[in-house]
Every structure is written in C-alpha cells, then in structure tokens.
Amino acid sequence: MSKSPARIRLADAAFALFDERGYEQTTVDDIAERAGVGRTTFFRNYRSKEAVIFPDHDRLLDLIRDRLATSSHSTALVAVSDAVRLVLLHYVDEGDLARRRYGLTSKVPALRDREIASVARYQRLFREFIAEWMGDPTASASLRAELMAAAVVAAHNHVLRRWLRGESRDPVAEVDEAMREVLALFPVPSPGDGTREAGTTIVAFRSAQDLDALLPALRRLVES
Numbered sequence: 712m713s714k715s716p717a718r719i720r721l722a723d724a725a726f727a728l729f730d731e732r733g734y735e736q737t738t739v740d741d742i743a744e745r746a747g748v749g750r751t752t753f754f755r756n757y758r759s760k761e762a763v764i765f766p767d768h769d770r771l772l773d774l775i776r777d778r779l780a781t782s783s784h785s786t787a788l789v790a791v792s793d794a795v796r797l798v799l800l801h802y803v804d805e806g807d808l809a810r811r812r813y814g815l816t817s818k819v820p821a822l823r824d825r826e827i828a829s830v831a832r833y834q835r836l837f838r839e840f841i842a843e844w845m846g847d848p849t850a851s852a853s854l855r856a857e858l859m860a861a862a863v864v865a866a867h868n869h870v871l872r873r874w875l876r877g878e879s880r881d882p883v884a885e886v887d888e889a890m891r892e893v894l895a896l897f898p899v900p901s902p903g904d905g906t907r908e909a910g911t912t913i914v915a916f917r918s919a920q921d922l923d924a925l926l927p928a929l930r931r932l933v934e935s
Contacts, residue, residue, distance in 0.1 A: 718756040720746040725763040726811050734819050761825060764812055766805065768829050771798055772836060779840045787844040788899070791837065792890040795867045798833070799886050802871055813875040834864045855897065862893045 724745035728737040739760050743753040757763050775794040782790035802809045816822040838860035845852050866889035874882040 715756065717746070717748055717752055721748065721753060721756055722763055722808065725760070726808070726815070729815055734815060734822070761822065764815060764822060765825065765829065766801060766809075766812075768832065771801060772832060775833070775836060779836075784844065787840070788894050791840070791863060792887065792894070794837075795863060795890055796883060796886060799867060799871060799874075799882060803874065803882060810875050813872075830864060830868070834860050837863050859893075859897050862896065863890070866890055866893045 721742060725737070725742045728741055728745055732741075737760070739750065739753055742760065742763065743750050746753075774797050778794045778797060779787075779790050805812075816826050838856050841859050842853060842856035845856055867886060870879065870882050870886040870889055873879040873885065879885050
C-alpha cells in the first residue's frame with residue numbers, strides 16, 4: 712500500500728519541524744503550511760499530529776489477523792513467525808522515517824507512552840490467537856499464552872531496536888532466529904487439547920482375526 716504524495720510531504724514536514732522547533736511547539740497548522748497543503752488535506756491523511764509520527768497500527772494489526780487466520784493447528788507457530796516478520800519488514804521499509812520516529816519517541820514521554828500502548832495491542836492479538844490454538848481454558852494455559860505472546864513481542868522489539876540503532880545488518884534473519892528461540896521454549900499442544908499426557912493409549916475393538924495375526928500390524932501402527 713503506497714503512500715500518497717501529500718501524506719509523504721506531511722510526514723517529511725512534520726519531522727523537519729519537530730527537529731527545528733521541538734514536538735510540543737509544532738502545531739498541525741505549522742505542518743500543513745510547511746507541506747504546502749491546507750488543514751483539510753492534513754486531516755484527510757492523518758487524524759492528529761501524533762498520527763503523523765506512528766505507523767498505521769490498525770492496518771498492521773489487520774495484516775497480522777489475516778496471516779494468522781490462514782493457519783491451521785499444525786501451522787499456527789509458522790503463522791506467528793510470519794506475522795512478526797510482516798511487522799518488522801514494515802519498519803525496515805520505512806527506513807530513515809522509522810529511525811527518526813525512534814529518536815523522537817525516545818525523547819517525548821507522551822509519545823513513548825503511546826508507543827507502549829500500541830505494543831500492548833499486538834501482544835493482546837497474539838495472546839488471543841495462541842490461547843485459541845492451545846485449546847485449553849485452564850488458568851495455567853492462559854498464563855502460558857500470555858507468557859508466549861509477551862516473548863513473541865519482546866523478540867520482535869529486541870531485533871527492531873537493534874536495527875534502529877544500526878546494530879543489525881540483517882534484521883529479518885535475526886528476527887527469524889529470535890522467533891525460533893522463543894517458540895522452542897513452549898511445548899506444542901495436541902489438536903483440541905491443551906496438554907498431551909505421557910503413557911500408553913489402549914483401544915478396544917472386536918476382530919475375527921486371531922490375536923497373533925493382529926499383533927504385528929498393531930505394533931507397526933503404534934511405532935508409526
């Protein structure tokens with residue numbers, strides 16, 4: 712989804728003014744004037760001054776939901792890793808804009824608080840998906856889903872911050888490795904059940920064949 716020229720000009724103008732005057736001292740009118748557009752055009756592209764700074768989190772969350780929705784029980788963790796990669800790639804594609812945002816949110820407490828709130832939305836989405844995947848309504852399973860979602864988001868943010876600080880040459884490879892480490896911490900539940908108990912499953916059935924004739928086939932079935 713490409714940005715309109717006006718949207719790009721407004722973002723460039725906003726960050727230039729934030730650098731020159733500071734965030735608090737810059738108004739919507741200042742940004743629109745610097746970009747050479749009117750207030751109506753500004754609000755057609757952004758809902759507020761803060762919205763110029765942050766990525767379109769609603770669209771990113773929709774992308775994550777769409778990716779998670781395409782998964783089955785056996786591919787759920789692959790979908791989680793793919794979704795994390797989608798978010799990281801969005802920031803990487805932004806390039807210098809993402810780094811300028813990082814510098815600004817690091818200095819302005821109100822923006823930092825908003826960023827933290829946005830991160831919580833991602834974590835909640837992953838937690839809800841993971842809890843459904845686990846299929847276990849118990850309190851302990853709910854805690855595991857919460858911990859797993861927190862670890863997923865923390866892994867993404869760790870790699871993202873490294874890239875923003877210029878410490879990572881290949882953030883996609885790093886986030887893939889980070890996700891492998893995170894997912895290895897958690898057991899994979901069996902479909903429709905939160906846990907898989909150790910032991911032997913006994914199945915009773917009636918057959919016209921002799922037991923001696925059935926045992927080899929049963930043994931092969933169990934071993935497979």
